[in-house]
Amino acid sequence: MEKITKTQESNVIAYATHDIMYMNDMLCNITKSLRDDVKKRDKEANKIYGAIHKRVKKHLDEQIRVFSVHIGYFADFCAHMDDFCEPKYLSLVKAIERRLKAENVSDASYLAKVEALRVFANFVKVSTEDIVKSARSVTPKAYALDVFTLHDIARIANNFMLWEFRKVEKAKYDCLDTDAGIIDAYKEMCETIIDYGIFVQSSNAAVKENYEEEKENVGKNE
Numbered sequence: 680m681e682k683i684t685k686t687q688e689s690n691v692i693a694y695a696t697h698d699i700m701y702m703n704d705m706l707c708n709i710t711k712s713l714r715d716d717v718k719k720r721d722k723e724a725n726k727i728y729g730a731i732h733k734r735v736k737k738h739l740d741e742q743i744r745v746f747s748v749h750i751g752y753f754a755d756f757c758a759h760m761d762d763f764c765e766p767k768y769l770s771l772v773k774a775i776e777r778r779l780k781a782e783n784v785s786d787a788s789y790l791a792k793v794e795a796l797r798v799f800a801n802f803v804k805v806s807t808e809d810i811v812k813s814a815r816s817v818t819p820k821a822y823a824l825d826v827f828t829l830h831d832i833a834r835i836a837n838n839f840m841l842w843e844f845r846k847v848e849k850a851k852y853d854c855l856d857t858d859a860g861i862i863d864a865y866k867e868m869c870e871t872i873i874d875y876g877i878f879v880q881s882s883n884a885a886v887k888e889n890y891e892e893e894k895e896n897v898g899k900n901e
Contacts, residue, residue, distance in 0.1 A: 688818045695814040697756065697882065699827045700742060702803045702872065704757050705764060706829060707735045709796055716789050720843070727839045734832055741827070752889045759881035760872075767868035771795055774864040775855060782851040793843045794855065800836040802869060803829060 710731050717728045746753040776791035784790060807828045814821035844852055855861055871877065 688820065691814050691817045692820055692824075694878070695810050695821060695824055696745075696827065698810055698873070698878065699807050699824060700745070700753070701757055701760050702806060703738055703827065703829050704742065705761070705768070705872075706800060706803050706832065707739060709768070709799055710735045710832075713792055713796065716792065723842055724839070727835065727842055731832055731835045731839065734829065734835070738829055745827075749889075752885050755885035755888050756881050759884045760877065763874075763877050763881070764868070764872050767864070767871045768795070768799065771798065771861070771864040771868050774858070774860040778855055778858045778861060779851070782854065784847055784851055790843060790847070793840050797833075797836045797840040798865065800829075800833040802865075802872075804833040806869075806873065 713728065714732070717725055720728075742753075743750060772791050772795045775794050776787050779787035779791055807830075811821060811824045811828070814824060
């Protein structure tokens with residue numbers, strides 16, 4: 680393998696860290712958005728969801744530790760990424776909801792959110808594995824990225840889906856995998872989240888905003 684410079688190595692780690700942490704942040708927000716809906720469900724649903732939420736809280740604490748000095752920058756970076764990525768995720772939810780309603784499934788709106796959470800958690804699991812693998816091919820320091828992965832949420836989210844869909848006919852659930860609208864929405868969401876151009880645009884905007892904020896704070900203190 681061709682030897683790389685420390686700058687190149689740092690850039691690889693920085694990009695991989697941002698990518699993984701953003702997807703984790705989005706997964707955390709999606710999980711938290713279900714809290715009020717889940718409160719209305721049965722005890723078992725709340726128990727499984729509670730396990731996901733506990734893991735989310737642990738990640739948020741880790742996120743604050745990692746970005747403690749630059750937490751303002753990271754929050755702005757995620758906000759800019761959300762502008763591009765959130766609408767794509769919501770389109771996925773709506774596509775799932777439309778198909779469930781077409782199949783006359785009860786609680787279609789809620790179940791669409793549950794299934795979308797499962798789908799997104801699995802996407803994050805697979806994507807972060809790919810990111811870490813690619814980064815490791817460049818630098819051994821990438822092994823440290825494992826601490827940021829949320830692979831266990833994919834497993835728990837799947838259990839959550841199985842419980843909440845237990846009364847839905849198998850055929851009415853299985854058809855979600857072949858629905859053209861869902862497939863297209865999922866593909867568009869994935870492509871948007873991993874788009875390097877969007878990453879750069881969001882990062883640059885966050886850097887600029889934080890620079891302006893720091894400059895303003897310095898002016899106030901003088």
